[in-house]
Amino acid sequence: MEGDKKFHVVVLGAGFGGLTFCKHFHAADARITLVDRTNHHLFQPLLYQVATCGLSAPDIAQPIRSILSEREDITVLLDKVTGFDLAQKKVLLDKNSLDFDFLVLAMGGHTGYFGHPEWEQFAPGLKSLDDALRIRSHVLLAFEKAENEASTAEHDKLMTIVVVGGGPTGVELAGSFAELTRTVLSHDFRRIDPTQARIILIEGAPRILSHLPPELSASAQRQLEALGVHVRTSTSVKNIRENEVELASGEIIHAGNILWAAGVSATSLTKKLGAELDKAGRVKVNPDLSLPNHPEIFAIGDMALVLEKDGKPVPGVSPAAMQMGKHVAKIIENEIRLGAKAPARPPFKYWDKGTMATIGRSAAVAWVGRFKFSGLLAWLAWLFIHLIFLIGFRSRVAVFFNWTYSYFSYKRSARIITYLPPEPSDEKSG
């Protein structure tokens, strides 16, 4: 299966960019090796639903091998990238090293803390299934602890959830936690009242969802406030300690649950490429998405800084990553097939299909071309589009079923503490 082909294309990362590349790339003379450090493709736009008990992990993750099972020309490796030897056209992995003719960098990003990596332990971000399961267990456990606790000061702390960052992920997390506490948990405790939980969304800019037009930001804020979320804009975080957020004003918020949704950086491996990076660690690529001086290497998705005609960077969203994957697939395919006769490489053009963010039950905002929606219509559009883009028949049906069930029952299917944070003793009891 391996071996005889003339060209070896190595793809690093099986997110939206890497997987779309694989799906669009077909050349009889080439084989692909796809490397990822997890065994699954993750539908990141629904990750916040795993964190907030709405969906289970397998609902939004598909085994990469299973997705590409029919593609005999693709070898999938679960491995970790450790470095590059670009002069030798080599990728260094934890357990292997791979020689490539073409390299597609699609490793995405991780949560960025603006130069404060020490905040991560107190305010986890949401990028992987493990992150989501940890957040879910942590928040559910905080309510359990409050029920066991006599002191009301301690109740208030445990029942406070601070979300830092008013972008789409922050808005979705805050809205979904507000619903969880207001409806799902409302009748299940005897000593505490979960509807009294404080959900605080903190945003440094003057408005949330600042990539959307101001009227949609205002609408999103109204919808969040209707759910009981305290939205605090123009509010900067100065420091984060255990169970404490210190604001620039000096105010201290005591919170048993602090979640970070304020920044994404490209994987730190971009530093090993010897290429120019922007502040967020993204690689500055040529208009065709190749690395300067390396026409055989491309960077796509959240790793790449691509400037549009107006000088703005293409946003770090999944449709952009998918469009880049398709763009690079066509370029490499042409060059392998046609050699010197291949057409000149076209520049990448981002086609913005619209942006949306969901806030809660029947609450969302959407901006598509000249049209702006809020409320029920935006929410239905959001549901529909997310179901369509979920990979795999089973996931689509399972997610549709879970959503329908939650909508009518006011329950959530994944209210299960599995990933218990390590505790001193672990003997089975009770």
Added chain:
Amino acid sequence: MEGDKKFHVVVLGAGFGGLTFCKHFHAADARITLVDRTNHHLFQPLLYQVATCGLSAPDIAQPIRSILSEREDITVLLDKVTGFDLAQKKVLLDKNSLDFDFLVLAMGGHTGYFGHPEWEQFAPGLKSLDDALRIRSHVLLAFEKAENEASTAEHDKLMTIVVVGGGPTGVELAGSFAELTRTVLSHDFRRIDPTQARIILIEGAPRILSHLPPELSASAQRQLEALGVHVRTSTSVKNIRENEVELASGEIIHAGNILWAAGVSATSLTKKLGAELDKAGRVKVNPDLSLPNHPEIFAIGDMALVLEKDGKPVPGVSPAAMQMGKHVAKIIENEIRLGAKAPARPPFKYWDKGTMATIGRSAAVAWVGRFKFSGLLAWLAWLFIHLIFLIGFRSRVAVFFNWTYSYFSYKRSARIITYLPPEPSDEKSG
């Protein structure tokens, strides 16, 4: 909600026994406190399906609070039992202590290693959701490692799964792993052939499923062998080391995956009760299930040793635990309601409704009264009964959907590595 009632009933454990007690116990003068160290009731008979990628954790677990949400007389506490002060009628918990008038001990058991607790690290058992998620990730990861590995000796080791113990759990695990490797994974690798994986089931007794009639044991063994499982009866394990099982004969099996399904002990907290215990740590109870000299304390389910008329112990299965829960609920209810006028306590009688074990797709054995079934009919009966007894409408529909999907697609819905065993470095890449 708490406080005014005359009687306080403390129930330790929200498994089949404890939960059935709660559902059947109703007394206006009493309140219940139910303590469990997890937040969910677990449908243990399907735990092996979470370990073998067939179901996701939330499919077989329901939040205890949600099940008992309507019962204003029940307070649920997530806490760990640390000891007892029976003279003072007090249960000691990690974060609280509880005074009781009646105490129901329903804490179940944990995996027992016949005096070799050091084997646990190399051969995990299957009692909790965390166990199941860990086993799932470990086995999936072993196949991933084999695909990355050049040495064929290493392949053989990584692709060997040894299951120790030929009871229902061992048979179900071995059959389900055989199906996983023979069908689900068969086309997804390029360097290794998962259908060549060795699944070895080891049983010390002369036949597997020794609680069933010999012809059903023989049928189960034939069905397992048809799936490719090596069944080794009359084979004892002498020692277990990392990736090595040493048999009594001196033979050593090299296996990257060793699972322990050979023994269950009662929780070690029974030692703190000052009552007589059997070898497996179970409390020897009176015929009414109360503790000798403690008419106000009952032990039910896997914690209790109850002898039937023929001198055999009631088996440690969920129907027995549920029947015991109901029995004790009636006794305590009568005594609270009628006081001195309560009828004499009846002895507990176990009603054996039959036994079954599933082996794989269309393969199972069942023994109900005078009837013995094997194959498709037993399998359909197994599916039907397990769906009926699953708690919660959502779980029933979700599990039915997952099974139907797997049956027709030969895929499994939960082939996701989430619970990664701790590794030295955890930086995001690939």
